[in-house]
Amino acid sequence: xxxxxxxxxxxxxxxxxxxxxxxxxxxxxxxxxxxxxxxxxxxxxxxxxxxxxxxxxxxxxxxxxxxxxxxxxxxxxxxxxxxxxxxxxxxxxxxxxxxxxxxxxxxxxxxx
Amino acid sequence: xxxxxxxxxxxxxxxxxxxxxxxxxxxxxxxxxxxxxxxxxxxxxxxxxxxxxxxxxxxxxxxxxxxxxxxxxxxxxxxxxxxxxxxxxxxxxxxxxxxxxxxxxxxxxxxxxxx
Numbered sequence: 026x027x028x029x030x031x032x033x034x035x036x037x038x039x040x041x042x043x044x045x046x047x048x049x050x051x052x053x054x055x056x057x058x059x060x061x062x063x064x065x066x067x068x069x070x071x072x073x074x075x076x077x078x079x080x081x082x083x084x085x086x087x088x089x090x091x092x093x094x095x096x097x098x099x100x101x102x103x104x105x106x107x108x109x110x111x112x113x114x115x116x117x118x119x120x121x122x123x124x125x126x127x128x129x130x131x132x133x134x135x136x137x
Numbered sequence: 138x139x140x141x142x143x144x145x146x147x148x149x150x151x152x153x154x155x156x157x158x159x160x161x162x163x164x165x166x167x168x169x170x171x172x173x174x175x176x177x178x179x180x181x182x183x184x185x186x187x188x189x190x191x192x193x194x195x196x197x198x199x200x201x202x203x204x205x206x207x208x209x210x211x212x213x214x215x216x217x218x219x220x221x222x223x224x225x226x227x228x229x230x231x232x233x234x235x236x237x238x239x240x241x242x243x244x245x246x247x248x249x250x251x252x
Contacts (some may be wrong), residue, residue: 068246127178
């Protein structure tokens, strides 16, 4: 079982709609969860971080975490063409000096 | 916000040569930096964890003698790809964080092409 799993897509969403991106992880000891956006040929940029169960909202973005189900999601409201990118789910297993484990990413396409 | 600077952004080299990539934390001190590699349409793979003042910790399958990491100061880590071969062509990205619980902030990456 892969450590962090995402549907690679592409996920096509009409402009103005809600885009829903999902991620599951295998290590129950994981403590920190992040969503990054990566445009083609560029490095990832942080969108959201979430550390506890529930929802966290930041502008048009909402991250949702369910540790019991080992599931984290990202909702993008009022999707814009500029949101078209690959979205990477990343998980940190524990504290200390751990790096992040990334999923393969979901390619999101917002159709004008 | 935290800024990580990576240089060069793009390098083309001949097979057998060595290439050095620099990663700097511009507005914070980073005792730990992380080096990732990404092949086209693939996920980021952690190569090694760079620790200031001590040896780097390499992930399984990453050759430490081929990918030399030096973290000589709290703001600079370097990755040297030694005796590069075409299969080393990839996108190399460094990252750092401001404290233990903070997210990783990434440099702009280095596109390495070995001919």
